[in-house]
Amino acid sequence: MLVNDLLKVIVSVTDTSLAEQFQAAVGNSNGFDIIDALQGQRPDLLIIELGDVPEDDFTRIEELLGEGKVKEIFLCAQNSDPAILMRTMRAGVKEFFPLPLDLNEVQNALTRFKGRVEKTALPAGEKNGRIISVGGSKGGVGTTTVAVNLAVACAESDSKPSVALLDMNTLFGEIPLFLEISPKFHWGEITKNISRLDESFLMNVLTPHASGVHVLPSPAYLNGHHSPTPDIMQRLLDLMRRVFDVVIIDAGQSMSDASLKGLQLSDMVLLISILSLPCLSNTSKLLRSYIDLGYVKRERIKVVLNRYMKKSEISLSDAEAGISQPVFWTIPNDYKASMEAINSGKPLSQLAPRSEIARSFAQMAEKLMPSRETESKKRWSLFRR
Numbered sequence: 001m002l003v004n005d006l007l008k009v010i011v012s013v014t015d016t017s018l019a020e021q022f023q024a025a026v027g028n029s030n031g032f033d034i035i036d037a038l039q040g041q042r043p044d045l046l047i048i049e050l051g052d053v054p055e056d057d058f059t060r061i062e063e064l065l066g067e068g069k070v071k072e073i074f075l076c077a078q079n080s081d082p083a084i085l086m087r088t089m090r091a092g093v094k095e096f097f098p099l100p101l102d103l104n105e106v107q108n109a110l111t112r113f114k115g116r117v118e119k120t121a122l123p124a125g126e127k128n129g130r131i132i133s134v135g136g137s138k139g140g141v142g143t144t145t146v147a148v149n150l151a152v153a154c155a156e157s158d159s160k161p162s163v164a165l166l167d168m169n170t171l172f173g174e175i176p177l178f179l180e181i182s183p184k185f186h187w188g189e190i191t192k193n194i195s196r197l198d199e200s201f202l203m204n205v206l207t208p209h210a211s212g213v214h215v216l217p218s219p220a221y222l223n224g225h226h227s228p229t230p231d232i233m234q235r236l237l238d239l240m241r242r243v244f245d246v247v248i249i250d251a252g253q254s255m256s257d258a259s260l261k262g263l264q265l266s267d268m269v270l271l272i273s274i275l276s277l278p279c280l281s282n283t284s285k286l287l288r289s290y291i292d293l294g295y296v297k298r299e300r301i302k303v304v305l306n307r308y309m310k311k312s313e314i315s316l317s318d319a320e321a322g323i324s325q326p327v328f329w330t331i332p333n334d335y336k337a338s339m340e341a342i343n344s345g346k347p348l349s350q351l352a353p354r355s356e357i358a359r360s361f362a363q364m365a366e367k368l369m370p371s372r373e374t375e376s377k378k379r380w381s382l383f384r385r
């Protein structure tokens with residue numbers, strides 16, 4: 001959200017006269033733009049009416065707010081029992097309107113909403129990118145394969161976001177090999193020149209790949225450069241999320257303070273695991289440690305099963321029971337394609353575009369950054385009865 005942008009509003013109530021009243025209130029307030037749910041844009045504010053099965057609506061509201069798909073939701077309802085009001089508050093709804101509607105109340109609420117947004121807005125021209133860390137629950141489970149191919153798949157996804165890929169594997173960073181690039185600079189350049197860090201310095205240090213992904217590799221050999229500190233990590237990621245739509249971090253198995261800071265600042269952490277007992281046991285321990293130590297909120301950490309085969313000795317549900325949370329995504333086992341991709345320095349979408357594994361990465365990227373059209377159809381129309 002940038003200062004000076006109009007705030008987009010979707011009014012999703014079935015009653016025509018009620019919808020018109022909301023539209024009039026929005027129209028009479030400065031700084032708002034009503035958009036159609038089917039237009040394919042993500043709204044800042046969604047105005048809805050509580051339906052016949054309130055709990056279903058509250059669950060959807062929590063999902064939309066929890067996933068950051070909309071900044072705020074205004075709710076109106078015939079029923080304003082204390083129990084409904086309590087549930088409304090718990091769902092994270094900031095403004096509630098009993099019916100019949102008081103238009104002044106709606107306009108006051110819109111002004112309050114605008115004030116809340118302006119407090120957190122970025123100066124014009126800046127983004128608010130998503131940081132996704134990819135960590136391994138064991139060595140060799142495919143963390144770099146996932147980080148690299150997910151970054152490329154994101155760059156190639158419908159909304160064509162700008163993507164950066166950052167390597168936290170000190171010394172053994174392999175991203176340049178996976179993408180056949182010869183970076184001039186690496187992390188050392190950032191740590192050495194942290195006081196000079198701004199957008200143009202950053203863009204000079206990053207190496208672009210043909211897919212559009214901009215890479216910050218780790219050093220190729222130990223040459224006495226300073227390792228990143230949590231403070232440097234924070235400054236770098238703060239800048240990167242203003243410059244890029246998506247920042248993907250290959251966190252490997254690094255437990256350095258800077259890597260932990262990276263996890264803390266991530267919007268999502270993908271923990272890569274495979275269907276083996278030692279790996280699932282590590283996954284479980286890591287989940288608990290990250291969450292208990294307060295590095296990552298429970299809802300932000302997702303388990304991705306790599307090298308997945310349906311006919312495995314350990315079933316998906318066994319794995320889910322073992323780690324006490326659902327598996328977010330499975331990536332099929334394809335040794336040939338993944339090995340050829342690494343050895344030829346090509347992403348899977350280029351080496352084997354039609355393979356199941358390349359499609360899996362494309363679909364995961366779409367899930368992580370849904371295209372505008374799919375998002376509108378799936379999300380906003382949920383409230384159209």
Ligand SMILES: Nc1ncnc2c1ncn2[C@@H]1O[C@H](COP(=O)(O)OP(=O)(O)OP(=O)(O)O)[C@@H](O)[C@H]1O
Pocket residue numbers: 136138139140141142143144145146169252306307308331332333334335336338339342357
């Ligand atoms: N889905 C997959 N199916 C089959 N093989 C895979 C898959 N993903 C990765 N591999 C293979 O696993 C090996 C390790 O992959 P990768 O280097 O990505 O793992 P890593 O976890 O980053 O390893 P490290 O701990 O060394 O950093 C590679 O040979 C790769 O080809």
Ligand SMILES: [Mg+2]
Pocket residue numbers: 143144145169174252
């Ligand atoms: Mg690796």
